[in-house]
Amino acid sequence: RAATMARSYSMAPNVSRVVVIGSGQMGGGIGQAAAQSGYDVTLVDMSQDILANNLKAIEKSLTRVAKKKSGTEAESFVKDIMSRISVSTSAPEAVADADIVIEAIVENLDVKRKLWADLDKAAKKSTIFASNTSSLAIGDMATVTERQDRFCGLHFFNPVSVMKLVEVIKTDKTSEETNTTMMQFGESLNKRCVQCTDTPGFIVNRLLVPYLMEAIRLLERGEATKQDIDAGMKLGAGHPMGPFQLADYVGLDTIKFIMDGWHAKYPEDPLFNPSPLLTKLVEDGHHGVKTKQGFYEY
Numbered sequence: 001r002a003a004t005m006a007r008s009y010s011m012a013p014n015v016s017r018v019v020v021i022g023s024g025q026m027g028g029g030i031g032q033a034a035a036q037s038g039y040d041v042t043l044v045d046m047s048q049d050i051l052a053n054n055l056k057a058i059e060k061s062l063t064r065v066a067k068k069k070s071g072t073e074a075e076s077f078v079k080d081i082m083s084r085i086s087v088s089t090s091a092p093e094a095v096a097d098a099d100i101v102i103e104a105i106v107e108n109l110d111v112k113r114k115l116w117a118d119l120d121k122a123a124k125k126s127t128i129f130a131s132n133t134s135s136l137a138i139g140d141m142a143t144v145t146e147r148q149d150r151f152c153g154l155h156f157f158n159p160v161s162v163m164k165l166v167e168v169i170k171t172d173k174t175s176e177e178t179n180t181t182m183m184q185f186g187e188s189l190n191k192r193c194v195q196c197t198d199t200p201g202f203i204v205n206r207l208l209v210p211y212l213m214e215a216i217r218l219l220e221r222g223e224a225t226k227q228d229i230d231a232g233m234k235l236g237a238g239h240p241m242g243p244f245q246l247a248d249y250v251g252l253d254t255i256k257f258i259m260d261g262w263h264a265k266y267p268e269d270p271l272f273n274p275s276p277l278l279t280k281l282v283e284d285g286h287h288g289v290k291t292k293q294g295f296y297e298y
């Protein structure tokens with residue numbers, strides 16, 4: 001396989017089949033990254049329409065990467081990688097021969113726990129389960145399975161094909177063997193892997209999400225416009241996007257799910273108080289770039 005040969009990172013031992021459940025912004029990117037590194041990937045979602053749209057988005061993203069390659073290499077690059085990605089609407093069927101299952105569905109603990117309990121019955125004993133959750137405790141999901149030693153967090157960043165980081169989260173039940181395999185898997189995707197314990201938000205979101213919320217509260221108090229806050233953080237702090245652009249990019253529904261979860265867990269901490277403005281936008285269906293309206297219009 002041309003794309004595999006061209007990579008400088010080797011694949012993780014004993015891993016060839018990767019199944020990604022939830023083929024949205026993150027699941028598609030994770031599937032793309034895995035296929036780019038030579039793994040056979042199955043993307044699972046609720047409908048063929050969602051999957052077809054996601055395949056289009058992956059092809060578009062690969063075409064952007066291929067633009068930097070020469071003629072025939074660019075053509076076979078996209079084709080080779082796309083040929084390694086299949087789709088399914090049946091999670092239990094898809095995971096039957098998976099080596100790794102990565103979950104990237106909605107940020108809701110009950111929904112994730114139900115999924116993991118079902119998948120635990122359908123997957124091989126040796127299959128490693130990993131959640132891409134932004135904010136939930138990995139341990140709270142692992143307990144619904146019989147494989148707490150083969151359960152961990154594998155947290156990617158949006159857009160997956162550009163962002164170079166993966167957080168690998170080990171609970172106190174995750175085995176060393178699982179942790180090592182997942183560090184190797186993350187590195188095989190050409191990402192820098194950092195290790196974190198099962199603490200809310202891990203490293204990056206524990207710092208990033210409160211920062212996004214502080215920007216929303218600054219706007220709510222009428223102290224500056226969103227345009228000026230965005231310009232301030234881009235030009236004054238060197239961020240590639242301002243906080244409102246980034247919040248729209250991440251998804252306002254996802255940010256609200258994260259905040260609701262943390263507020264319920266730590267009701268005394270004012271850092272996690274709900275924001276009326278964020279609540280209103282989400283209730284109105286303005287979830288950011290993915291719905292073409294958030295703090296800004298797209």
Ligand code: CAA
Nearest residue numbers: 061062064065133134156157158159161162205240241250
């Ligand atoms: N696929 C492939 N390549 C892409 C891409 C994609 N989807 N998006 C960007 N690129 C690459 C391309 O190489 C592009 O060059 P070309 O236009 O020549 O193809 C290059 O990046 C630059 O892209 P753009 O010119 O479109 O835009 P930009 O320079 O503003 O970069 C960005 C876009 C990378 C998204 C940048 O704005 C950025 O880094 N933003 C911050 C993103 C961030 O903080 N992400 C973390 C969110 S938090 C999270 O993910 C965790 C969580 O749990 C919520």
Ligand code: NAD
Nearest residue numbers: 022023024025026027045046104105106107133134158250
């Ligand atoms: P998204 O809304 O773009 O995609 C979620 C997908 O999951 C949708 O296509 C939905 O149809 C599908 N889905 C929901 N329930 C399902 C089920 N039971 N079975 C199969 N598919 C199901 O969301 P996203 O932004 O990709 O986020 C997904 C996960 O990744 C969340 O846990 C989120 O916190 C996390 N995350 C998000 C970001 C980000 O920047 N958006 C970054 C890192 C991690």
